Amino acid sequence: MHDTVSGATEPALALKLTENAELCGRLLSRQLGRILRLVDVELHGAVVDVDGFALGSRLEPELSIPVDQRVRYEARLEVIQKGLQRALHLGRFLRNEEALAADGFRLRDLTQWA
Secondary structure (H helix, E strand, O other): OOOEEEOOOOOEEEOOOHHHHHHHHHHHHHHHEEEEEEEEEEEEEEOOOOOOOEOOOOOOOEEOOOOOOOOOOOHHHHHHHHHHHHHHHHEEEEEEOOEEEEEEEEEEEHOOOO
């Protein structure tokens, strides 16, 4: 079963669910959809397109907070980091249905933060 988050302002994100995890999956899907409107996921410093998230088979990454001289300290970055890390304790991002070992994120639009 797949649940997809989509909307005019949110990227589509397929979420693989089991019957027992449907409610948790929907909440997680909404949270990730909102976060991914603000940030891009990175792998080794390069932006990668994420097209899904699978519960289970979790990875244990330490996501790095973006460092940019144009952005002052921003507590919301820590909230985003913790939200992504909580999600990654439950599962993993997917790209073309393959597990993606994301290790960071970056802001999509610096003008909203500077």
